[in-house]
Amino acid sequence: MRGGPGRRRAERGTRPCGGKVPVLTDSLSTPMMKQYHRLKAVHPDALLFFRLGDFYEMFFEDAEVGARELDITLTSRTTGGGRRVPMCGVPHHSAEGYIARLVEKGYKVAVCEQVEDPRKAKGLVRREVVRVVTPGTVLDPTSLPEKGNNYIACVALDPKTGSLGLAWLDYSTGEFRAEDFSGEAGRARFAAEFSCLEPAEVVAQPAVGEDPEVSGIVAASLRTPLRTYREQAFRPAEAARTLLEHFGTASLEPYGLAGRPLATAAAGALIAYLRDCQVGSLGHIRTLRTDTGGRTMALDAATRRNLELVEPLRSGGPEAGATPGGASGPRRRRATLLGVLDHTVTAAGGRTLRSWVLHPLTELDPIRSRQEAVARLVERELVREELRTELRRVHDLERLVARAEAGSAGARDLLALAESLRAVPALRAGLEGPEGAGASAALLMELARRLDPVPELVALIERALDDDPPAGLKDGGLIRPG
Known part of the structure; x- marks a missing residue:
């Protein structure tokens, strides 16, 4: 094995991302390096796990980041021109654990596989990125809270009116919801809903970063850096087309999105982002819900904390090392309303009860x-x-x-x-x-x-x-x- 488990943790407040795309000089122009460069150029903001035999290898700056964050050995290999390229690797059979550790620190990981049998390949083995794992698209059960959600959220903002759209999705379960918020009361509701989600990842319209109030609300609840996504995906017409195509329907009215352009923008942009990440594997996301009539109560962070709904008052905030979605230590959890009520015997039942506690019916x-x-x-x-x-x-x-x-x-x-x-x-x-x-x-x-x-x-x-x-x-x- 090329390295053991890491102990070093990323500093909070940093902005982790993939290494820079290397400049392809003549000394690096081997067929394999050309292939690596082509794939890395498509995913410049991700750490590229490049499959070579029984290992996933990282090269150049990705290797330096991977070796540091995973506490594994940084080595190098000589290219055709004699230049040494930094590299590190992890065994393919234990890669999920390494990927989970990188994702937990806020990195995106692009997984590149050999997509043809090396024994039958004529020349260089064909490789393609088969998935991109982000904090909000984790599927490994060991990295997910059993009775909590792992949300990825998307925020849209109309800078002229200040109105907001919010969509959130648990990729691991298929739960998908969207809302819009307008006026001062709407911003207060947005802050309450967003803090309740505890999202593992947030993608946002570029304008969000230019609004101090909204970006402050997002930053207060976010574990990993905010990801700005392309503006075009948030245009209501483009977002609506994305959703209609995804659901295979002629109208968004059954989903409660008629006349709600910002909720539509957030939901459509989120599906577009997931398509970029997951290479089309979104078939389990079959519906979308909106709370069109205010059927549930919006509880802000102070109210939830003072009532000790899911977190005890003396906890001082999220437990160190706790996973997103509300997972916490069993002893602390028993000192909450949810801890008293939860006698569920299934994971889905536990998630549903938690949602009911946080969103009382009206x-x-x-x-x-x-x-x-x-x-x-x-x-x-x-x-x-x-x-x-x-x-x-x-x-x-x-x-x-x-x-x-x-x-x-x-x-x-x-x-x-x-x-x-x-x-x-x-x-x-x-x-x-x-x-x-x-x-x-x-x-x-x-x-x-x-x-x-x-x-x-x-x-x-x-x-x-x-x-x-x-x-x-x-x-x-x-x-x-x-």
Whole structure:
């Protein structure tokens, strides 16, 4: 191995980015260096992990940054002209951990793979960047808070009116929302909503950096540097086209975006940015929600802190090393309202409850609907315990689907999907009630109707995959014999 785990951490307040694109002189003009230069030029703001055999290599300034931040050995290689080029590398089988550490410090990492078999290649092996990992597009489960979200947010600003648009998305689950804010009251709501998100990454319209109030709100809640994105993507017409193309629809009205150009601008620019990063793997982002009627209460940071909703008052701020989205130590978490209420047994349930605590309902009908559902489950202790037993079989389906869509799911992920789906019939029966359809609360019946066990998919996975497959797709032994 070329280096061990690093201990050095990036200083807060720095602006990490990829190394500069090297100047390609005659002494560096080997075929491989030309290939590297072409790929690095497309991703100048990212650290390029360049696949060479069993290693991902970094060169030039990227190598110097990577060696420093990962605490691995900086070496060099001699080019055709005799010039020595700085380089460092990490083994491909442990690369995800190194990528996660760089991303946690605010870097973008472009992962370049060999896209043809070296044994069949005629000359230089063809390579392409297959994904770009940023703090807001992490999919590695070990780098994500189990019951918290990992949001990437996008801010649009009309400098003439001061109105704002905000879109936020959890790439690991597919949750996608957008709002707009106008006037002084709107800015106060924007500040409350933004601080509540605790985004891992923020991209913004260039004008945001020129507004001291808005940039101050963003900076106060941001762990990594603000990324300014291209102006054209924020133009309402361009953003609307991006969203229509993504959702495959003729109108944005069903998404609550009609007549809301700034919310549209933020949402469309965010999808455009993700396309740039993830090479089109956005199929799990299937819908977008807006709070058109003010159905939830906006709680500012001081209110959330004083009420100890998700963070204890004596904590003094986010815990050192805590992940975005509200993950914190279990002892501190128990000293909050969420800690008292949270008896969820699934990751998605924990994320939903956290969102409910931070966004209290303001309308009576949905409040009564929830109360009725809870009362029905309280009355039926046996049914409730059976539901909890079945839910313990359910893995984090939202993140499983996201990894599958991104092409990073393994055979064990697919078996976890099948195991989760096998619990659906019992869950549906429990929600409907022992007396059958119509005997349960309306909200529980609606939840039951949404559940689809997809038996044909479960049967396909069971027929195709071995019961105990290896972790890696290239390790063999995935397919059931016969």
